[in-house]
Amino acid sequence: MDETIGRVLGLLNLLQSRPVWTGSELAAELGVTTRSIRRDVERLRRLGYPIRATQGVGGGYQLGAGRALPPLLLDDGEAVAVAVSLRLAAGGSVAGVGEAALRALSKLDQMLPARLRASVDAVAGSTVSLDGTRGGDDIVPSSRLLALAHAIRTPEQVTFAYTPAGPDAPTAERRVEPYRLVSAGRRWYLMAYDLVREDWRTFRLDRIDAVHATGFRFARRAAPDAAGFVQAAISQNPYAHVARIRIAAPAGTVRSQIPASVAAVEADGDDACILTAGGNSLEFVALHVALLGHVATVLDPPELAPALKDLGARLARMGGTGPDRN
Structure with a gap:
């Protein structure tokens, strides 16, 4: 046999x-x-x-090609090439495939021999992409992505050190049940159930360190939609004001103008949409709505309409056409 x-x-x-x-x-x-x-x-x-x-x-x-993809056999060189490519894609260098690449990479990494994993690390560590040269603290090591992806698939509780936003924010250990990894542009977020706070939370992966799988399995809880939860957490929850505005343009057009991490856009018929976004300044929100270049109607809060009117008057004065231009 x-x-x-x-x-x-x-x-x-x-x-x-x-x-x-x-x-x-x-x-x-x-x-x-x-x-x-x-x-x-x-x-x-x-x-x-x-x-x-x-x-x-x-x-x-x-x-030939079939209805479904059967298992593939890869030699050593092919396995290294695929793993390196998936790491680059998971890091955001290929638009729209980050999460799928991470799922595939977590499966491949589980079976990759140690000798090949070392080769992958060496190649990936000496490789950069043009849209990955931005630098900064939001670059996430693939090892961190893989550790969390493995814990989600198991599923297994994890602990990690987390540093919230703010120059003097203290780092604290968090113990969570990881649920989903969500990419927003070139930034990654973890949606997890925080066992200490007993609620769902969103964590930026570039602020996570020292991920440790505890060995404790858990039964998956009923969870909110991961994409919607993370989008609300990063585009609305941190801000003093949340604005809802009807835009006279198709949802697809507006989504192409504004990142998902900045605002949520829902279709309102074929030729309009509802934009929901947060901001600490109504004038700041008003400016960005104006820059979209579409006819807009304020739904909420009522204070945003005067802010838009005042912004228009100030811009007119700057352009020499307002009533107080002299």
């Missing part, structure tokens, strides 16, 4: 290495008969691998 399994895996590796193989070529590579090749091809088909067989000149066995 072990010999058969090894031969089938060897056959699969050959089929993945080039587009077409004849039965004779495969038999010669594996040291078996063409009859054994036919039987092993049928075994792979039963496992979900779509292997086509064509006759004539140029014909042979070909591994």
